[in-house]
Amino acid sequence: MEQVNNLRKLKWGILGCAGIADQHMIKAIQQSNSGEVIAIASRTLEKAELIAGKHGIPRFYGNYEQLLSDKEVEAVYIPLPNHLHCEWVVRTAAAGKHVLCEKPLALNTAEAIDMVNACHKADVHLAEAYMYRHHPRYERAKDIIHSGQIGEVRGMIGLFTFDLSGLQGDIRFRSDMGGGSIYDDGCYPISASRMLLRAEPEAVTTHSMFSPQHGHVDMMNTVLLEFPAGVGAMLQFGMWCDGRNEIQVLGSKGSLVIPNAFYYEPPAKTRILVNVQGEKTEVQFESINHYVSQIEDFNSYVLNQHPLPYSGDDLIANTRVIEAVLRSSKERIRVQLGTA
Template identity: 45%
Template structure:
């Protein structure tokens, strides 16, 4: 392997050309070497814009390319498992867009395929690579806000007039929970360093019996009486916020899951005093690509446990069951 990881992109989804390809273009450790799409004209246009040398009309051909080290998979949610497993069998490291899959069983199959073939697998929660979260974890570890009592999060956007979007299609795993509700769940698990035991969710749906939630509110129960309360939505006023409440203070994280690459901040409130900590330019998409690529180049394991995606999927799966039944649902570990 050379001094840069050579990446292939499976599909021409917006997230690929709006975030991942720009990150690859400026990375010191990675480069975009190929893109595959069933829409060849779109793929050619994207390739020309980002200097990608190889364009394939199908995913399988890209995976057979011996010059590709890793792939990014931003395909519809229901295709993540299939193409992750195929990529692993071709010896490609995999960065898979969230949610990794719709069930913990599927994610287990994905991670086992990657482990069996000696390749790395990660779910693309880019926010966690931003230096803000390292600082927040330091504050929590030092108990600067005391004992954690609760976490609250909101992540909504408004697709009014765009309901032909794939996010509104149940057959491909659409819905607010899968699209953005997985972020607060992941963040709470990351910051608490433990796994929840039960969930209760309430949802409104795009259409009767559609299975596509347009708004979901949830209560996620962790050990020691700590809870995450969150809401997520696709037809609501945009919000993107996380708050961690302790018995001595709290941390507020504006633009918690998708912040500006130019600047960001966290707000720490202690004894009625507000302290702002600012962070300079940091693109969490670029940091995600760099972190994953450096692990490939060095041969070192990822910083988080290999079953992280499976554990997150188990919680999201419990939420999906609860939002349809309206009942408290225990997380299957």
């Protein structure tokens, strides 16, 4: 976790009252040592006032433009529906405010490029809200993998599934709003494979189940990401399946497993399991709130004027892979990344 070498707190505004903001992100900012929420906006003043009152936020606005006009707001968290991310990231950057946008950053590569360019032009930070990778176990996992402790990497398995099939009218079942499992939870193992393997996939093949009763969005996916040197990442993710939440990295001499890989809540265990030629080791970590860690890191990068660890090029590259996965799913073809 980055350390904030500054006594003042970064002043945040929340652009929307989505469940992720209400349940996790507002609390995370308030629990951080380096940030405070000073304003929230919704499409209706009543909803903004309700959430502001619940969390003790001093200002609330009945439209998004008013929050962006608030000169005291320095950073904005955007939990809006996926199809609105590009517009409001660009508008937030134009207002001169740093941006933490919910995943997935964009619906396609062209949008991601526009968002990155807008933030670069405005000289503001842009980050995608993958909270899981701000837990210290991931730095340790990368060290173990690339130290050669488990030998040469042969493959990776990433599993992130749960069952939302009983919900009615959920936004994740609206393809016109960026719904579906690939955008909702598939982006987690996709981003993790690139991060842990420190490489870009060369090709993608996706096999999906689409559900007419859920707006014809993809509800279950099996994906093969082909990385250089014959390394493959097999990813399974979905919203109509028994729950799984794990990463396995397979090496020539051993393996590494990350249980509760993408989502957990304290006091759940956070650990890494390493098996090298039959010798098993369990590396345990403090059960911290990774939403708070994400905020502390973002605040530190802004207040200390440090570059973010995941650059604009990385944001674009991750979106390119997600777009290829989606294209393969819909067209039932193997997609080479150069043609995605």
